[in-house]
Amino acid sequence: MKALVAVKRVLDYNVKPRIKPDGSAMDLDNLKMSMNPFCEIAVEEAIRLKEKGVVSEVVVVTVGDKKSEEQLRTALALGADSAIRVDSEGEQSPLTIAKTLAAVAQKEAAELVIMGKQAIDGDNNQTGQMLAARLDWPQATFASEVSINEGKANVVREIDGGLETLAVTLPAVITTDLRLNEPRFAKLPDIMKAKRKPLAVLSFDELNIEPSNTVIVESIEPPAQRSGGRKVASVDELVDALKNEAKVIS
């Protein structure tokens, strides 16, 4: 069974994001970019399934510009077999990416797609669900445990009220939550080997995708700042402040 893993190049999660002074977009120039942390977990899960013999081949895919090949190479170094980049300048909508991934999944005859539950830049948490819808496959979102046998995936999902178990018939889309696994680090010889692994570049035209954008970002602004607080010297002073100043306890 072939597994497709979608990855995204995003601003590294340790870097404090900056907004361009004119409020038109985020300022990403010269800042450290990395693979989205949830995508790392997806890559790791696919490789573990391959190590267990459940998956025979792992194809990693991204939609992005030339620079995002860096993240594809990272995934190849971690153990993916081949990579596909669908060439795109600028940010595409989750729906466009879902349609693109659906075309790639069909082209590759993948039976399983694993991807992160959300990218930490747009915080949308949409693409996996949209992909499942476009393929008319079942979805198992926010996965913290995956076991696959006899054409089914049993997935434990992190939901608001606890943990829910779903059984989905393959082919299916699984989106990863944080606790699914702990991603490994790429070893230097594997990073060297990854440079020789196949990386194909496709265009939207080849996949018959017409990028759309009906949700337009008009402007970006910093969040409202909290007015500066103060330090209290003792528990007594804290209790007094909460009772008499903030009036949040009686």
Add this chain to the structure above:
Amino acid sequence: MSVLIIADSPNEALAKSVKQTLMAAYKLGGEVTVAINAQAESEAVKALAAMANVANIWLVPEARTAEAIVATLEDKCNDFCHILGPATTFGKNVLPRLAAKLDKEMVSDVIEILSVDRFKRPIYAGNAIATVKVSGQVIATVRPTAFDAYDDTGDAASVETLSLVDTGKAQFVGLQAPESTRPELTQADIVVSGGRGVGSAENFAIIEGLADKLGAAVGASRAAVDAGYVPNDWQVGQTGKVVAPDLYVAVGISGAIQHLAGMKGSKTIVAINKDEEAPIFEVADFGLVADLFQAVPELSDKVK
């Protein structure tokens, strides 16, 4: 103008997240239909039917998966100019699937409604707020904590049970719900959260003791969850739950941006940390630099 809300209400009482989504619909105006996977005779449905702004209720009681809910509703969506769901794990799971079936883009986590087609939403873990404009039908999840609960009662709504359409490709197997007598995290007026500084699962009893004294829910940072001190559905943050209580007490939490994204909307924030340089103090209204093992029990003794 008409609005469809797709929501769930897992307990007997009507979930606060549904009332908060109703407030968002009320701000948009127009007639509201609520599709909900609840039983006709439940308290939640009775309460919903009595709400002033709700005209119709569609019940899909057997729908346990996103596949079934979307398959049941997708043909009924064309008449609505807005389709909303709460940005809970339920709404996040269902709405994007529905949007893609309808070939529409969607807006996640709306925190402010500027007009019928312009919305504000946080990006980059709440470090930036984007204003987005939608052309055509609007499909969106709304961040419940950004809206007050709608609670006006009025004329009774019509209630109809829809016949379930299911693809059969996804089955609900079971639910492991941790037992708790405390208020639900996202609905609590007070939240007491512990982080890595608490040190162990046993030590979390100190946090829980203070929470119980205050009638509060217990939250945690990702570090505390990953260290196995507490179950993961207690996690507050960008990837966990977003809370906005009247009082948020952060104990032994440094205040990483991912955590702040989940609690910055709280009315009053208290930080107790022995590291006076911890970033949590930058957002705290009241900060106490102290050893939590002394300060928290002392605080428990001195409240109420």
